[in-house]
Amino acid sequence: MAKSVFYHAGCPVCVSAEHDIINLIGADNVEVIHIGENRGKIAEAENAGVKSVPALVTPNGNVLHINFGASIAEVKG
Amino acid sequence: MAKSVFYHAGCPVCVSAEHDIINLIGADNVEVIHIGENRGKIAEAENAGVKSVPALVTPNGNVLHINFGASIAEVKG
Numbered sequence: 001m002a003k004s005v006f007y008h009a010g011c012p013v014c015v016s017a018e019h020d021i022i023n024l025i026g027a028d029n030v031e032v033i034h035i036g037e038n039r040g041k042i043a044e045a046e047n048a049g050v051k052s053v054p055a056l057v058t059p060n061g062n063v064l065h066i067n068f069g070a071s072i073a074e075v076k077g
Numbered sequence: 078m079a080k081s082v083f084y085h086a087g088c089p090v091c092v093s094a095e096h097d098i099i100n101l102i103g104a105d106n107v108e109v110i111h112i113g114e115n116r117g118k119i120a121e122a123e124n125a126g127v128k129s130v131p132a133l134v135t136p137n138g139n140v141l142h143i144n145f146g147a148s149i150a151e152v153k154g
Contacts, residue, residue: 004101016139017141020135020137020139020141021141023135023136023137024081024101024102024106024135025101025102029101058097058100058101059100060097060100062093062097063144064094064097064098064143064144065143065144065145066141066142066143067140067141067142068142
């Protein structure tokens with residue numbers, strides 16, 4: 001299975017969702033990217049359609065916004 | 078793995094998310110409940126903490142609200 005990408009920003013909602021997603025999908029099937037620390041990836045996330053974090057981009061390119069931690073604008077600060 | 082429960086109400090956002098979740102987790106690992114048709118399950122969803130659909134309740138009881146299709150109030154109509 002192609003990897004999904006989980007974008008987050010380290011917020012409590014993000015961390016909780018990350019644990020759930022890894023439990024459900026398996027750590028080998030998801031790449032985790034912290035766009036608060038790895039700010040060069042913010043544009044990548046936006047281009048993928050991510051509006052808020054945490055969000056999971058599936059292998060087919062769909063974006064699943066999971067609960068709500070912070071908007072991309074808030075991550076940009 | 079214990080099953081997750083995916084609550085939805087048949088909306089386009091719900092159907093899209095359902096496909097993604099089943100692709101990611103596997104159909105055998107998720108029980109799909111349409112609370113628009115199976116209205117007796119609305120209270121069960123609310124008790125699990127579901128505020129809007131589509132939502133996935135993980136085996137450990139966490140609720141992942143995925144994108145936004147409709148609030149529970151809207152499903153009740």
